[in-house]
Amino acid sequence: MDLRQVRYFIAVAEERSFTLAARRLHLSQPPLSQHIQALEAELGTQLLYRTSRKVELTQAGEAMLLRGRAILQQVKSAEDEVRSIGAGLIGTLDLGATGSILRGRLAELLAAYRQVAPLVRMTVHEQAPALQIAALLNRTTNISLIRGIPGERDLTSKLAWREEVVLAVSRSHRLAQRKRIALGELASEDHVILDPNSSDFARYVQTCCVDAGFLPKVSQQVVDAQSIPSLIAAGFGVALVPQSIARFTTADIVFRPIRPSPPAADVFLVFREDETSMVVHNFIKLALRYLSQRKRLG
Amino acid sequence: MDLRQVRYFIAVAEERSFTLAARRLHLSQPPLSQHIQALEAELGTQLLYRTSRKVELTQAGEAMLLRGRAILQQVKSAEDEVRSIGAGLIGTLDLGATGSILRGRLAELLAAYRQVAPLVRMTVHEQAPALQIAALLNRTTNISLIRGIPGERDLTSKLAWREEVVLAVSRSHRLAQRKRIALGELASEDHVILDPNSSDFARYVQTCCVDAGFLPKVSQQVVDAQSIPSLIAAGFGVALVPQSIARFTTADIVFRPIRPSPPAADVFLVFREDETSMVVHNFIKLALRYLSQRKRLG
DNA sequence: CACGATTGATAGGTTTTCCCTATGGACCTT
DNA sequence: AAGGTCCATAGGGAAAACCTATCAATCGTG
Secondary structure, X not given: OOHHXXXXXXXXXXXXXXXXXXXXXXXXHHHHHHHHHHHHHHHOOOXXXXXXXXXXXOHHHHHHHHHHXXXXXXXXXXXXXXXXXXXXXXXXXXXXXXXXXXXXXXXXXXXXXXXXXOOEEEEEEEOOHHHHHHHHHOOOOXXXXXXXXXXXXXXXXXXXXXXXXXXXXXOOOXXXXXXXXXXXXXXXXXXXXEOOOOOXXXXXXXXXXXXXXXXXXXXXXXXXXXXXXXXXXXXXXXXXXXXXXXXXXXXXXXXXXXXXXXXXXXXXXXXXXXXXXHHHHHHHHHHHHHHHHOOOOO | OOHHHHHHHHHHHHHOOHHHHHHHOOOOHHHHHHHHHHHHHHHOOOOEEEOOOOEEEOHHHHHHHHHHHHHHHHHHHHHHHHHHHHOOOOEEEEEEEOHHHHHXXXXXXXXXXXXXXXXXXXXXXXXOHHHHHHHHHOOOOOEEEEEOXXXXXXXXXXEEEOOEEEEEEEOOXXXXXXXXXXXXXXXXXXXXXXXXXXXXXXXXXXXXXXXOOOOOEEEEEEOOHHHHHHHHHXXXXXXXXXXXXXXXXXXXXXXEEEOOOOOEOOEEEEEEOOOOOHHHHHHHHHHHHHHHHOOOOO
16 A cells, blocks of 8 residues: 555545546546556455446445545654654753853743744753763753863864953942953952862963963852852952853942953853754754844843 | 655664665665655655664654654554455444344354454344335345345345245144145144235245135234244144244144145345445355355254 | 537556666775 | 775666546436
């Protein structure tokens, strides 16, 4: 049995006419007759009573009609599903991100993606960058948004958006009066820093300070950048943070650009080089397009 | 999408190899590659990761494998059902018969048929012959077993088995001593007869008596021939009955052949000329074969 | 009642599809 | 480095599917 024969038979059965069915199928009538004959021969059963005047279904033909419709429906449904999976519109997506990125620009990105691919089941794993790298490598997550490009060979990174490092200080701090601040001026300040063990970005900022001629004096060390503003406001000193942290600021603190040569705080989409899921590829494609469109906003 | 392509894909997916799958499909490898490519092109999706060393399924391929198997299964099931219906092995069968025929030879016939076609839902409508004819004509029943050929134009009859009319008398009756009896000798007897209104056979027997020169004197009239033996035993006279009624006899009565020229009591399979159900045709075919094999028995 | 129109089946020829053999390029094994 | 294995590609021949033309049967109509 052949799907074409099924389609042909259904047309004849519904039209109760070879001629009309042939027209509907954009086919001439003789091959249609032949296909029905072939189907009947294969099934060893007459499916239609034909006179030169009308066509009627036998009982076997009635059953064939019902079954045939069900088959075509199932085929169509299978095609749809396979197409959707292939297009990355069905499946699961596990993302890694820090709290600050998640509650920052990632949230709007996920909202936009959900509109495009509402059937994808998304899970965001909020954790420190070092754990995100491990999760990517052991296939717990598919994609991470991380500041900086990780060194691992099996991972690929794409720039998501650009940010630079800014200085966060209490409004009452003397540096709050300044328009811009050079990195070297922070040598004698107390610093609130991110834990360098769990963050490549934290180590990178430290390196920048060393390059500027000093090792930052640590007054407090945190794991999540979101905690920094309140510590600064509480008088723990200054902090070098991604500019997007300004989202989580309070009235008591201000942010000042580092000039000249501000350290980069760019955020990257990171994923396994051998990633096969079309959901992942589709997400990356859509995310990059979306982010490049919204570069000026957010 | 084409069933062949589905079959081909499943083979490749299961073998994880084009070469092995081609061998399994009794096909060379190139057309197999081409069909898979065509399927992928139609679905707009890669289904397999191929290197020159191994073949792996994509997520879409996994889905296609599951769906494909389901489709093939459904197709096979549809083929089986249509074939069975076409062969008359699935469906319904409504039979008409009198009690005496039903509980006589028909019972064994139905038992034999049920072994051949266990999925056919059979219903026996036990009723008088005249009602059976009406039921056939209004399509309540498909087949009746009746003594004699009905005159209706739309009905066809086939001889089921031969019987002749015999005389039933009480063992104490004077005719019980005789080996054989001529019809004309019954002119002065009391007769138990079947209701001529509901039975062509009853009228036929009456006609035979008239031809033999007398009109039977009726002592009792019944609807079902099964009742006759007990009435004869109770002294209501004699009865001209089909020989198979001997099945239902008691010790008190005997049956004697009518000689010469016994009236026929042949039983016919009767059905509509335009009957379309393969179940009916199959039953008739099997019944005639079965009955001709067992002519000497039962 | 005869004639034209319509229906499904059949015949014959052409186009398309399908499958085969031969070969190429990539990769693994020895 | 060489040979073997695997999938993809190329080209030709066989099979199928389709088309036009025609037939036989039936219905409707003048």
